[in-house]
Amino acid sequence: MRGCVRILCVNTGSSSVKLVLWDGTQELLRAKAETLRGEAQFDAAVTSSLHSLPAAPDAVAHRIVAADTAWPGARRLDAALLQELETRAPLAPDHLPQALAAIRAAQAAFPALPQLACSDSSFHRTLPEVARQIALPRELRQRGLARYGYHGLSCESALAALRAEGPLPGRLVIAHLGNGCSLTAVRDGRSVETTMGFTPLGGLVMSTRSGDLDPGVLLYLLRAAGYTPDALNLLLNQEAGLKGLSGISGDMKALLADARPEAQLAAAVFVHQARKHLGALAAVLGGVDLVVFTGGMGENSAVIRERICAGMDWLAPHRSLSVRVIPANEELVMARQAAAVLADP
Structure with missing residues (x-):
């Protein structure tokens, strides 16, 4: 540094x-x-x-x-x-x-x-226009409504670890799975698609965040269920996701250890969504050379990694799917970025 x-x-x-x-x-x-x-x-x-x-x-x-x-x-x-x-x-x-x-x-x-x-969005500045745009009228998009992506510092941390070992794989998916969860498609070191969009609320089911929803669900909650915008924000960010699905906990470790059907359903929904998004990112990349798991759940839950990757060798034709676990170190990336600015006043 x-x-x-x-x-x-x-x-x-x-x-x-x-x-x-x-x-x-x-x-x-x-x-x-x-x-x-x-x-x-x-x-x-x-x-x-x-x-x-x-x-x-x-x-x-x-x-x-x-x-x-x-x-x-x-x-x-x-x-x-x-x-x-x-x-x-x-x-x-x-x-x-x-x-x-x-x-x-x-x-x-x-x-x-x-x-x-x-x-935390800097890494996703390379998203192509087709991945960045939201299908809303121009006047709304001009107000900044677009897909920005998040967990960029975590992605940069994973890439730094891989670069220290040699050339980067050409087609890479980084799965940051923690309280917040996202998958990012990386081609030749550049972000080309990611599951989070305008806010960190979109994409995969997360610990207490809903992930992607049919917008009609939000209209129903506002019109017919008595939700205010503040109540809706609380619901989607703190009461949904694994916690909402199970009615037990947003902690995947606790759900995997719980034999109740509600707990097992929540875990199964999470795995299903992760596999669906992984397949979509593979389509964007034209195949996957390596999947990197990072974040608390990604690093520590072998069960979840195995369930997500089971039967996914088709993503990497002619060989088995390569998988790595790389601990996230967002703070080291931040320190390096800060040091670069301080060295060039």
């Missing part, structure tokens, strides 16, 4: 935050707070972690999850960018307010340090 500066990476999710302090490529600290709700809890969690750092950072990098923020690399968080992110908060109500709370906490703790923003 250029400069060998100490960079604190703040990785905010919808209900958790991870802080990793790097000195060059050496990890000095890794801390995580989970089951957070609301900006105040994120602010408190980050502030508490900042007081326990073993060394003062030279800069702070923040993961940004929001539509239309797919800038290349890291960007300095100046007043203009911060204002831009504030205006985009309604586009990502379950990610961006949390990130902004973490940014404010870090700025309060280190007012003189550079703060940088790392877009």
Whole structure:
């Protein structure tokens, strides 16, 4: 990593935050707070972690999850960018307010340090127009309605690990399976299709997120079931997915260990959807040379990996499907992006 500066990476999710302090490529600290709700809890969690750092950072990098923020690399968080992110908060109500709370906490703790923003959509800037567009009228698309994709930092982490071993496979699918889940088709190191779209709510069934739905379901809930937009947001992001299907839990490990039919159905629906999307991405790529599993579930659940890949050798004609497990390290990608910006003021 250029400069060998100490960079604190703040990785905010919808209900958790991870802080990793790097000195060059050496990890000095890794801390995580989970089951957070609301900006105040994120602010408190980050502030508490900042007081326990073993060394003062030279800069702070923040993961940004929001539509239309797919800038290349890291960007300095100046007043203009911060204002831009504030205006985009309604586009990502379950990610961006949390990130902004973490940014404010870090700025309060280190007012003189550079703060940088790392877009989780940057990797998907290479999506072709046919993959990026949403079938809505031009005037709506001109307001930024498009497919941006997410888990880009995780994808870059997986590619960095593969590049360290040799040439990249030409046709690659990266399956980031955690609380949030997505599959991304990568051709020659470039994202060409992904399952998440305008927000991280689309695509696969996830822990508590619905994934793709017939839009008519949303119209029904608004018109006939008494849902307000805020109630609908809560339902789709926090009460749906595996948790909603099973009525038991959004934790795949718990569902696999539970013999009740509801738990097994939820797991089966997840596997079915993952296989369906994997097949679709294989069609885009014209075959698959390698499937990479990453993220908490992707890395740790051999059962889910085996169920998704069972009988899928047809994706790689004349040989068996190649599968790898690569631990996600989004924070190292963030640190490298931040270091590159700091080295070129």
